[in-house]
Amino acid sequence: MATRTGRSQRRTDALSRERIVEAAVELLDTSGESGLTxxxxxxxLATGPGAIYWHVANKTELLDAATDAVVAAALAVRPSESPGSPQDEVRAVALGLFEATEEHPWLAAQLATQLSRNPSGTVAPRIFESLGRQVRALGVPEGHWFTATSALMHYVLGAAGQNAANTGSARALGPGTGRAEFLDAVSTAWEGLDPGDYPFTRAVAGQVRDHDDREQFLAGIDLVLTGITALSPPREASPAEKPSRRGGAGRYPPPDE
Structure with missing residues (x-):
């Protein structure tokens, strides 16, 4: 009896929570949420259910842990070893999440679910902190930190989620149908709209067909960053940078000279 208990304990210890979460992510990637049982x-994992329940109480906890693991990995990616400007860091965080939603088709729905169901969990604060630190580094006044970071976070997750949904819709059209065919169908539909009711939508229909998802996503990030940096107070010039009323090289003479 002691031998069986010892073997069971060693087996439980060998099957870590990290390995269970990793296997859950693999199942979600291949079979979706319905396939994660x-x-x-x-x-x-070639184990019994008791060994898994030792680490994870239920499917909800498992989905939360899988989402957090993928988000943590996405936020750990940086364009280079040396830190860049706050704008560069924001783009790195945003692009990491964008690519994660592309790689893991289930992630966008889980992010939306967790942000509404469990905003005090680890996922929402992890993303908010990664973006908020850069908002603060941009010199945004403290009174605008929450609003600016929220706007940035909503754009990143919304745009990344919509892109993932578009990719899923393209797959659902059937074998051999990819992103290009999906966008062509959307563009064609927009071109056929009533010109009196939808003049603007018809005018940009061709851009839908030809645009690059990643470039469009990053362009949106730049637009949001432009608005956020407008909240920063203008930097006061140092005495050396201020023009002098005296004449001389690089100085402005007084108006009456």
Whole structure:
């Protein structure tokens, strides 16, 4: 009896929570949320359900942990070892999340669910902190930190989620149908709208067909950053930078000279 208990304990210790979450992410990527069951998980990990329940109480906790793990990995990506400007850091965070939603088709829906169901969990604060630190570094007054960071976060998750939804819609059209065919169908539909009711939408319909998703996403980030930096108070020039009323090289003479 002591031998069986010892073996069971060693098996539980070997099956870490991290390995369970990793297997859950793999199942979500291949089978979606409906395919993530404890039965499928026990088969993938070649273990019994008791060993999994030792680390994870239920499917909701497992989905939360899988989402947090993917988000943490996405936010850890940086364009280079040396830190860049706050704007560069924001773009890195945004692009990491954008690419994560592309790589993991289930992620966008889980992010939306967690942000509304469990905003005090780890996912929302993790993203908010990553963006908020850069908003603060931009010199935005403290009274605008929450609003500016919220606007940035909403754009990043909304645009990344919409892009993931578009990718999913393209897949749903059937084999051989990709992003190009999906966008062409949207563009064609917009071109056929009533010109009296939708003059602007018809005018940009061709851009829908030809645009690059990543470039458009980053352009939107730049637009939001432009608005956020407008909240920063103008920097006062140092005495050396201020024009002098005296004449001389690089100085302005007084008006009456």
């Amino acid at each position: 404890f039965r499928a998980l026990t088969e993938r």
